[in-house]
Amino acid sequence: MTRILIVDDEKFLVKGLCHSLKQEGYEVLTAYDGLTALELIEENQIDLIILDIMLPKMNGLEVCREIRKNKETPIIMLTAKGEDVDKIIGLELGADDYLAKPFNTRELLARIKAVLKRTKANNSNDKDKVVRVKPLEINGSRRKVTVDGQPVELTSKEFDLLYLLARHPGRVYTRENLLDLVWGSHYYSDLRTVDVHVRRIREKIEKVPNKPELILTKWGVGYYFKEF
Structure with missing residues (x-):
């Protein structure tokens, strides 16, 4: 129950x-x-x-x-x-x-x-998949993230967002897509949620957060993870 x-x-x-x-x-x-x-x-x-x-x-x-x-x-x-x-x-x-x-x-x-x-x-979806893109490693089953071997503390939703993007490198997601897939369709009116989470993730995993190399912006569209 x-x-x-x-x-x-x-x-x-x-x-x-x-x-x-x-x-x-x-x-x-x-x-x-x-x-x-x-x-x-x-x-x-x-x-x-x-x-x-x-x-x-x-x-x-x-x-x-x-x-x-x-x-x-x-x-x-x-x-x-x-x-x-x-x-x-x-x-x-x-x-x-x-x-x-x-x-x-x-x-x-x-x-x-x-x-x-x-x-x-x-x-359940892809929970065992490990994504490695130097210096980043994301362990889906353990829900753990490291950068240069050092653990990175992410909130539950930060992890879900990062893991979704990293599992599909090069695929561009609109903010609406990400709200639907990570939070649910009722967040369509609050696009700031995605921007806030992307900013916070970048601060934790990027060497230079305002010049990101992993989570990239497709101007006028949304976000995507670098292809590898």
């Missing part, structure tokens, strides 16, 4: 979500503050986390950052309506999706199914 952790201090909202998720066949755990959430994540096998940003003791962005230090559990962040900065920061930290409050429960259920399906696909 798929186990979902809801982290939100609005108890009425949590109660309603618990009921809806259990009706869909999910097992549900709950936490009303960030510290309790981290304890539950450490003690239990969690398949997906619904994480509010505004939390007592430790806010959702800090919780997301802590989770991504050693886990790739899918995270859907809940943000205040119109808080685009929080959305971008959450995605940069490795969140898989976001939903602004107030939201329709059916939409959240659809997002959950989409994220779980995408995560399963990402974990």
